[in-house]
Amino acid sequence: MTGETSALQLVLTGxxxxxxxxxxxxxxxLSAVLxxxxxxxxxxxxxxxxxxxxxxxVIVVLNALMGLPPVVAGLAIYLLLSRxxxxxxxxxxxxxxxxxxxxxxxxxxxxxxxxxQTVEDLWAEYRDELAALDVGPIGRVATLVWDARFSLVTxxxxxxxxxxxxxxxIIIVGGNIDGFTRTMTTAIALETSKGDLPxxxxxxxxxxxxxxxxxxxxxGARRAGERYAG
Amino acid sequence: MRAPLxxxxxxxxxxxxxxxxxxxxxxxxxTFAAGPPTVLIGPNGAGKTTLLRAAxxxxxxTQGEITWGGRADxxxxxxxxxxxxxxxxxxxxxxNIDYALGMTDVPRTQRIDELLALVGLQGLGRRPARRxxxxxxxxxxxxxxxxxxxxxxxxxxxxxxxxxxxTKAIEDIIRAVAxxxxxxxxxxxxxxxxxxxxxxxxxxxxxRLIEHGPAKDFFxxxxxxxxxxxxAAELLV
Numbered sequence: 175m176t177g178e179t180s181a182l183q184l185v186l187t188g189x190x191x192x193x194x195x196x197x198x199x200x201x202x203x204l205s206a207v208l209x210x211x212x213x214x215x216x217x218x219x220x221x222x223x224x225x226x227x228x229x230x231x232v233i234v235v236l237n238a239l240m241g242l243p244p245v246v247a248g249l250a251i252y253l254l255l256s257r258x259x260x261x262x263x264x265x266x267x268x269x270x271x272x273x274x275x276x277x278x279x280x281x282x283x284x285x286x287x288x289x290x291q292t293v294e295d296l297w298a299e300y301r302d303e304l305a306a307l308d309v310g311p312i313g314r315v316a317t318l319v320w321d322a323r324f325s326l327v328t329x330x331x332x333x334x335x336x337x338x339x340x341x342x343x344i345i346i347v348g349g350n351i352d353g354f355t356r357t358m359t360t361a362i363a364l365e366t367s368k369g370d371l372p373x374x375x376x377x378x379x380x381x382x383x384x385x386x387x388x389x390x391x392x393x394g395a396r397r398a399g400e401r402y403a404g
Numbered sequence: 405m406r407a408p409l410x411x412x413x414x415x416x417x418x419x420x421x422x423x424x425x426x427x428x429x430x431x432x433x434x435t436f437a438a439g440p441p442t443v444l445i446g447p448n449g450a451g452k453t454t455l456l457r458a459a460x461x462x463x464x465x466t467q468g469e470i471t472w473g474g475r476a477d478x479x480x481x482x483x484x485x486x487x488x489x490x491x492x493x494x495x496x497x498x499x500n501i502d503y504a505l506g507m508t509d510v511p512r513t514q515r516i517d518e519l520l521a522l523v524g525l526q527g528l529g530r531r532p533a534r535r536x537x538x539x540x541x542x543x544x545x546x547x548x549x550x551x552x553x554x555x556x557x558x559x560x561x562x563x564x565x566x567x568x569x570x571t572k573a574i575e576d577i578i579r580a581v582a583x584x585x586x587x588x589x590x591x592x593x594x595x596x597x598x599x600x601x602x603x604x605x606x607x608x609x610x611x612r613l614i615e616h617g618p619a620k621d622f623f624x625x626x627x628x629x630x631x632x633x634x635x636a637a638e639l640l641v
Contacts, residue, residue: 299491300491300493302462302487302491303487303490303491303493305462306460306462306480306484306485306487307480307503307504307506307552308479308480308481308506317493317503321493321494321495324494401532402532403494403495403496403532
C-alpha cells in the first residue's frame with residue numbers, strides 16, 4: 175500500500191524527473207506515428223489500388239510485420255546505426271532520434287496494413303463511381319484516403335498504442351540514459367528490476383492515463399468530424 | 405461551356421458481353437442520338453444495366469463495337485451515369501458536386517448552387533451527403549452526374565427505391581434535363597414511367613433486343629409477341 179501512495183504523490187507533486195520522462199515518451203511515440211503515417215498511409219493506399227505479380231505476398235508480409243517483435247526492430251536499427259554500421263557516421267545511436275526511427279519501423283507496417291484494408295474496402299464501393307467520373311490513379315488514392323479519413327484514425331491509434339507500449343526497441347537503440355533517452359516504458363522496466371516499485375507504478379498509471387486520454391481525444395475528433403462531414 | 409468533342413451519337417454494333425458461361429448482352433445493335441429519352445425495359449436479368457454500363461464505357465464488350473461520336477476510344481468526359489445505388493462521397497452535398505466538377509474551369513460556387521437548385525436541394529449544400537434521405541441522395545447523385553455537363557446521361561432505374569413523391573421529383577428533373585438537350589437513356593421497371601418519359605422504348609430480354617420503336621407505336625401496336633406479353637404484364641421467361 176505504501177508503494178501506491180508514493181506513486182500517487184509523485185504524480186500529484188509534479189516531480190520534474192517524472193515529467194521529463196513523460197514528455198520524452200510522448201515526443202518519441204507521436205513523432206514515430208507521424209513518420210509512420212507519412213510513409214504507411216500512401217503506401218497502404220497504393221497497395222490497395224494496384225495489381226501486380228507478387229502482390230499477395232507483399233500483403234502477407236506486411237500483415238505479418240504488424241507482429242514484428244520490438245526487440246528485433248531495435249536490433250535492426252541498432253546494427254544500422256552502430257558505429258560500424260552503414261549509418262554509424264551519423265552518430266544517432268543512443269539518441270531520441272534513433273528511438274523515433276526504431277518505433278517508425280514498428281508502426282509503419284501497422285498503419286500501412288490497416289490503411290490497405292480500409293482503402294480496399296472503400297475502393298470496392300467507390301470503383302464504379304470514380305471510373306464514371308474518369309478519376310486518374312493519383313486522384314483515386316487522394317479521394318479514398320480523404321473519404322476513409324475517419325476510419326484511418328483507428329489505424330493511427332493502433333500505431334500509437336504499439337509505439338507507446340513497447341519497450342524492447344527503444345531500450346536497445348536508446349539505451350535508457352537518465353535524462354536523455356529514458357521513457358516511461360524503459361523506466362518502468364528499470365525501476366521494477368531495481369525494486370523501486372513506487373516510481374514504476376506511478377509511471378505505469380501515467381502511461382495508461384495518457385493512452386486513454388489520447389484515444390478519447392481521437393474518438394471525440396472522429397465523432398465531431400463525422401457529424402460535420404458524414 | 406460545351407467541350408468540343410461530342411459523345412453523340414453512341415452506336416452499339418452487335419454489342420455482346422459474356423461473363424463465364426452466361427451471355428449477358430447478345431448482339432445488341434442500337435444508336436443513341438440526340439432527341440427525347442430512350443427508355444430500356446425488360447425483366448430482371450435482361451441486360452439493361454450491362455447495356456447502360458457498356459454504353460458508358462465501364463464494361464468491356466466481349467464482341468462487337470461501341471463508338472462515341474464516331475470514336476471507339478473516348479474518355480467519359482461528355483457522358484455521365486446514375487447508378488441504381490449511387491455512392492455518396494463522405495463529404496457535404498456541395499462537395500459531392502464540387503468533386504464531379506473536377507478541374508473544369510467554371511465559377512464553382514455558382515455552378516454548384518445552380519445544380520442544387522435544379523434538383524430541388526437548394527439550401528442543403530452543407531449537409532453531409534450521407535445524412536440526406538434516399539430521395540435526396542438520388543437527386544444529389546443526379547446533380548453530380550449533371551455537373552459533368554454531359555451530352556448523354558445514363559440512368560439505371562433512377563426511381564427503383566423511391567416513393568411516389570420522390571419518383572415524381574426525379575421524373576420532373578429528367579424532363580427538365582431532356583428539354584435542355586441532354587440525351588437521356590434510362591432503364592425502368594415502371595411501364596407507366598416508360599410511357600410518361602420515353603421518346604422511344606427498347607425491350608430487352610435475355611440479353612437480346614426484342615423490339616425498339618417510338619413509345620406510341622411500341623405500346624399501341626407492338627410488333628412482337630414478347631412485347632405484347634410484357635406490356636400485358638405477363639411474365640417473360
